[in-house]
Amino acid sequence: MAQTILILDPVTRVEGHLRLKIAVSSGRVESARAQGTMYRGFENLLKGKSPDDARMLAQRICGVCPASHGLVAADAIERMKGLTLPANARVLRNLLLGAEFLHSHILHFYHMCVPDFIRMPESSPWGAAYGGDRRLSPEEEAEIYAHAVEAFRHRRSAHTIGALVGGRMPHATGIAIGGMGAPLSPGASETIANLLAELETFVQGKMVPDAKKIASAYADYFSIGKGTGNFLCFGAFPNPSSGKLLFPKGFRSVVPGSPTPPAPLQTDKITESIAYSWYTGSGAPQSPFQGTTVPAPEKANAYSWIKAPRYMGKVCEVGPFARLAMLGLVKTTSSAMGRTLARVAETAILVQAMKKWLDQYTPDGPVRVQAEAPASGTAIGLGEAPRGSLAHYVTLAGRAIDKYQIVTPTSWNCSPRDGQGTPGVAEKAAAGTPVANEQEPIEVLRILHSFDPCMACSVH
Ligand code: NFE
Ligand code: MG
DSSP states (O other), X not given: OOEEEEXXXXXXXXXXXXXXXXXXXXXXXXXXXXXXOOOOOHHHHHTTSOGGGHXXXXXXXXXXXXXXXXXXXXXXXXXXXXXXXXXXXXXXXXXXXXXHHHHHHHIIIIIIIGXXXXXXXXXXXXXXXXXXXXXXXXXXXXXXXXXXHHHHHHHHHHHHHHHHHHSSSSSOSOEETTEESSOOXXXXXXXXXXXXXXXXXXXXXXIHXXXXXXXXXXXXGGSSSOOOSEEEEOOEEEOTXXXXXXXXXXXXXXXXXXXXXXXXXXXXXXXXXXXXXXXXXXXXXXOTTTOOOOBOTTOTTOXXXXXXXXXXXXXXXXXXXXXXXXXXXXXXXXXXXXXXXXXXXXXXXXXXXXXXXXXXXXXXXXXXXXXXXXXXXXEEEEEEETTEEEEEEEEEETTEXXXXXXXXXXXXHTOOOOTTOOOXXXXXXXXXXXXXXXXXXXXXXXXXXHTOOOHXXXXX
C-alpha cells in the first residue's frame, strides 16, 4: 500500500513553530515525528550573567508562560539558600501564576482548540487549516463563536491581574529572590476580586458548558491520541500558610493493568537525551546538570531542536491531565479530548482557588525575605507552567551563572525519540490514528493541539 508523507507545519496558531511529520498508509498514521524547528540558546545566553538576572531573562523564553519561567528561576536560588517565603509572597506568586494559567488556558481553548471543532469565520485569526467534520448545529456554533470573541476580554482580565500582582504582564517585573518586589497597591485587591468574579462567571457559565458540548459531539476523541499513561508533576500553588501544594508533585502511572498510586518525585531520575536532537554529545541519557547545549545542525539522524527528557527512562506526559491524574481526579490514560477537558476543568479549579488566596492576603504583611544569591552552588528550580512541569538546573560559580539547563513542559510532551528509539508522548499519541482524509488529517491536528504545544518554550 502506498505511503504518504505529510508535513503539518505550523501545527499551532500562535506559537507556530512545531512541525509534525507523519507517514500515512491505508487511512492510518504509521508513525510521527515531532520537530522543533528553531534554535534559541537561552541556556548559553545565561552563562556568565548575574544569578539575579535569570528571573528576568528566562521570562523572555515565552510570552505565554513568562511568569512560570521567572518563578522557577527564582525558586532555584531560593532552594540554594533554603529560604521559606512569607505567606503574602505565596499569595502573590499564586495569583501571578494562576492568572498566567487562566490566560493561557482560555487562549488555548477558545483560540486554538475550538476552531478545530466548529466552523468559524474564514478571516484571520479564525480560519482553520483543515475543514470538514464539523458536528455542532449552526446555532451552537454561533454561540460558541460569540464566546470565543468574548474570551479576548477575559484573557485581558487575566493579564490585568498578573500586572497588578507582578508589575506587568507578560514578563513580570515583580518577581524577586525571596518573594515579590512590592505589595499590592491600595485598591488592587478589590480590582482583582472583581476581575476574578467576572472570570468565574465566564468559565463556569460558558467555557465549561462549551467544552462539554464539544466533548459530547466528539466523544470518539476520548479514544484517540492516547498518551503513555505515565504522568509527572513538579508541584505548584502552595497553600499560603501550610505550604501544602494544590497540585502535588510526583510520578504516577495509570497504564492499564499496572496503575500505581502517586509516587514521590525523585529528581535524580530525570534525564535528557540528545540522540535525535541537533546537539553534540553522546546521546546517552544524562542528568540536565551534566547536559550541554552545543548546536549541531548537520547531525545525521537528528530531526529536532527539542531534547528528549525522560523519568526513570519512561516517556512521561505533563500538563493539566497529569496534574489531575496526580490528584486522582482522572483515572484513565490521557486522550485528545481528555487533555482538553482537563485543561478546562483546571481553569475552573484555579479561579476558585485564586479567590481564596486573595482573601488570605494581609495588607501589612511582608512580601519578601531579603536575600541575595550565593556566590556558588547548585539547585533545581521546580514548578508547573500552564503546559506542565518546568525545571531550571542552575550552577553558580564566582557570583555568576556557570551553567543553566532548562527542561520545559513541551519538551516532555513533544520530544523526539530517545536513545532507545522510543517516541515522545505526542509522537506516540499521533501514531496509529485513523484518518478519514489523508490529505487533511484533521484528527492528527486535533491530537497535537490537545497538548497545547509551545515551540518557543520547547527549544528555548
Ligand atoms: Ni511557551 Fe511554557 C508553558 C514553558 S511550554 S508556554 O506552559 O515552560 O514548554
Ligand atoms: Mg534545555
